[in-house]
Amino acid sequence: MTILIAYDGSDDARAAIEYAARHVRPEPAVVMTVLEPLLTQISWAPLAAAAPAIAEPEPGDTFEEERQAERLARQGADLAAAGGLADVTTRAERGGGPVWAAIVDVADELDASLVVTGSRGLAGARSVILGSVSTRVLHHAGRPVLVVPPPKGKD
Template sequence: MTVLIAFDGSDDSRAAVEYAARHLRPEPAVILSVWEPLLSQISWAPIAAAAPTVMQTGGRTEFEEQRQAELLATKGAEFAAAAGLPDVTPRAERSGGPTWAAIVDVATEIDASLVVTGSRGLSGARSVLLGSTSTRVLHHVNRPVLIVPPAKTADKDGGKDGGEG
């Protein structure tokens, strides 16, 4: 069985990797970084729907976004191995739409036994406006999902705050 861990380099995705390393039975893991050419992101984003975008690659076969995603996936795999996960494989995947859909597709392709993702901890209106990759993965992938919440941080009064909301 293989664990798929979504990784974007954020503190939340690092927390998800660390949690998986501490709490899951050792098994092969794929660290997934999803990428998309910038102009493609603009073309499907709801705010840009009124203005069509023509994507020009200048004849390039590789995008800078792809190279960055491959580096990010490699760094994520190194981080996962240092956290204690054995047999870690980095993977950068181009998405033709939202990030959550690429995560769902890769989970299905590799027959992941579990999908692990971090959560930005958004609530209320911000969650509705920005969407939630982890929530969409949870509702669209037909396999177990572990969503790791943001780490608690000390607030100004010295107490603990579990994030927003």
């Protein structure tokens, strides 16, 4: 089986990797970063009618955002390996919709035994406005999900 760990470079995502490395039985793990450029976010948002078309790279070319997502995934994989997870690989995905949907899709593709994600700990109106990736993954994954809360003392 495979553990899928969502990683965006935030302190919350780092805390999730560190927690998983300490508490989850070692098995192969995939650290995933979802590339969600602003224009992609706009294209699936209600204001999409006003959005310009999104350019696609030529075959063999990559956008800087893709290289950054790959670097983030590698950073997360290094954290996971340093924490004791074995056989850690990376995955950078270009989201065509919300981040949570990309995570759920990859979890399905990998038949992940567990999905690990951090939580920003937002509540009330801030959660409604900014959305909650971890909550949506939890409700749509159809498999075990470990949501790690923010580190204590975080504002």
